[in-house]
Amino acid sequence: MWRHIASNALTFLVVAVFLLGGVLLWAQNEYQAEGPLDAPICLEVPRGSTMSRVSKNLEDKGAVSSGAMFRLGADYTEKTGQLKAGSYLVPEGASMAQIVDIVTRGGASTCGTEVVYRIGITRATVQVRELNPETGRFEEKASFDPGEGAAPEVYASVKQQADTRYRIALAEGVTSWQVVQELGQVDILEGSAEVPDEGSLAPDSYEVSPGDTLQSVLTRMQRAQEVILANAWANRADGLPLDSPEEALILASIIEKETGGPDERFDVASVFVNRLRRGMRLQTDPTVIYGITKGEGILGRGLRQSELRRETPWNTYVIPALPPTPIANPGRASIEAALNPAQTDYIFFVAKTLDPRDGHNFAETLDEHNRNVAAYRKLEAERDN
Numbered sequence: 001m002w003r004h005i006a007s008n009a010l011t012f013l014v015v016a017v018f019l020l021g022g023v024l025l026w027a028q029n030e031y032q033a034e035g036p037l038d039a040p041i042c043l044e045v046p047r048g049s050t051m052s053r054v055s056k057n058l059e060d061k062g063a064v065s066s067g068a069m070f071r072l073g074a075d076y077t078e079k080t081g082q083l084k085a086g087s088y089l090v091p092e093g094a095s096m097a098q099i100v101d102i103v104t105r106g107g108a109s110t111c112g113t114e115v116v117y118r119i120g121i122t123r124a125t126v127q128v129r130e131l132n133p134e135t136g137r138f139e140e141k142a143s144f145d146p147g148e149g150a151a152p153e154v155y156a157s158v159k160q161q162a163d164t165r166y167r168i169a170l171a172e173g174v175t176s177w178q179v180v181q182e183l184g185q186v187d188i189l190e191g192s193a194e195v196p197d198e199g200s201l202a203p204d205s206y207e208v209s210p211g212d213t214l215q216s217v218l219t220r221m222q223r224a225q226e227v228i229l230a231n232a233w234a235n236r237a238d239g240l241p242l243d244s245p246e247e248a249l250i251l252a253s254i255i256e257k258e259t260g261g262p263d264e265r266f267d268v269a270s271v272f273v274n275r276l277r278r279g280m281r282l283q284t285d286p287t288v289i290y291g292i293t294k295g296e297g298i299l300g301r302g303l304r305q306s307e308l309r310r311e312t313p314w315n316t317y318v319i320p321a322l323p324p325t326p327i328a329n330p331g332r333a334s335i336e337a338a339l340n341p342a343q344t345d346y347i348f349f350v351a352k353t354l355d356p357r358d359g360h361n362f363a364e365t366l367d368e369h370n371r372n373v374a375a376y377r378k379l380e381a382e383r384d385n
Contacts, residue, residue: 030065031073034093037063040133042111045103047085047162051075054083054103063090063099070096079104087112087163089133113158114138114165117146117186121173122298124182128155146185159188165207168217172203172331173256175295179329180218189214198295199249199326200225228332236339241276252338253326254316257286261359265333269341271349271362280347282316290314290327350376354383 041061045054051074055067064070073096074080082104089111090099116127126146129138142154158164166188170179176196183189188210202224208217233245242248251272259265275282289299291312308315314323330338348369349360353376363369 030069030096032095032097035063035095035099036065037061037090037092037094040092040136041090042131042133043088043090043099043103044112044163045083045085045088049083049085051080051083058099063094064096070100073097074100074104085162089131089136112163112165113141113161114167115155115158116167116169117182118169118171119174119179119182120171121178124185126151126155128152128158146182146187159210166209168206168208170201170203170206170221170329172334173328174203175328176201177294177296179221180214183214183217186214188212189217191215193218196222197325199253199329201329202228203329203331225329228335232332232335232339237341240339240341241273242339247322248335248338249330250322250324250326252330252335253328254282254284254287254322255337256330256334257328258284259334261357262333264359265337266340266342267344267346267362268349268360269334269337270344271346273338273341274345274347276321278347279320281318281320282322284316287314287316287323287327288312290323295328348372352376354379 041063043054043057043061043063051071052067055064055070058064058070059067071080077097077100079100084104086103088102090102094102111131111133113128113130116129118125118127124146126144127140128142129140131138141158142152144152144155168183168186176198179201180193180195184192186208189208189212191213193213193215196218201218201221204221204224206217206220229245229249233248236242236248240248242251251269254272255265255269259268272282272284285303288303288307291310291314292307293299308317311318313319314325314327316323344362345364346362348363348366350363350369350372352358352361361372361375363372
């Protein structure tokens with residue numbers, strides 16, 4: 001009898017273990033299987049939230065089939081205590097495992113509202129925008145000039161939201177003076193700073209947070225430019241008429257200010273490199289302008305003949321080589337163009353049309369260049385008549 005009972009108990013235990021294993025395997029498959037979402041959503045995780053609240057929110061949004069299983073999966077993978085506040089884009093069909101990873105991995109929010117402080121060559125703007133999870137695109141809610149009057153109400157509103165993200169977007173070709181002036185208008189940054197060396201800031205997009213100092217942002221921009229320049233210098237072409245990374249940065253800044261389109265950078269670079277090799281003056285207007293403004297604002301008019309003849313350290317119509325400093329902050333592409341120019345015999349270029357975005361006509365001889373200049377002057381005359 002006891003043998004019979006023991007045999008039945010053993011059988012029951014085997015079946016129970018088998019069933020338990022099957023349930024665990026089923027639960028694991030469900031946890032990792034494609035979820036019910038038929039369109040992306042933006043999931044907000046407030047500060048102080050719990051995995052239980054998140055699972056309820058996901059259930060309400062139809063993102064998970066079982067909030068309890070979502071919580072158990074987070075517990076089993078030991079991620080419950082790693083929940084991070086923020087706004088997160090949950091993609092269509094995301095599994096419970098993927099969603100747990102999204103809300104626990106940390107880093108910047110991937111959804112919701114962001115404020116972009118754009119520093120351009122001629123103006124600065126503040127843009128408030130929000131990600132539409134269905135299209136994956138940001139939609140503008142407001143845009144304004146921080147130096148002109150009060151900010152719109154929506155800007156003050158989003159600043160009160162804990163999950164709002166902030167970015168500084170620095171355009172290629174801005175001067176260091178411009179950057180410091182405009183960063184001083186960014187009201188989430190603290191402190192002040194001296195104007196960094198011209199050319200030392202890397203144009204790019206930088207994530208910032210309220211309470212960051214202006215100097216800390218500038219330091220990040222400088223370190224980024226140092227890395228870009230060092231890498232480009234290490235991979236430079238042979239035989240360039242440049243003696244140092246600093247000279248490369250100067251040339252890159254001139255290329256940056258002369259290019260109407262990114263596809264022309266390497267040809268423009270070839271013109272200046274060919275001129276340096278031949279001992280010719282660079283004869284480029286942006287350097288003359290920098291000699292007048294020192295990068296502090298926009299000239300806002302054409303150059304006068306007297307200014308083209310006036311000797312300044314930056315007037316490349318007068319000096320026989322590179323100016324002593326960069327004339328703006330060049331981007332990565334212009335730095336790489338300066339150090340790996342196209343292989344051409346060009347020594348001249350002039351704008352094709354009155355719209356600088358249309359690019360340039362390049363020439364190898366003075367006669368060819370004069371014809372290109374004559375065509376451009378004709379366009380100017382037609383505009384003025």
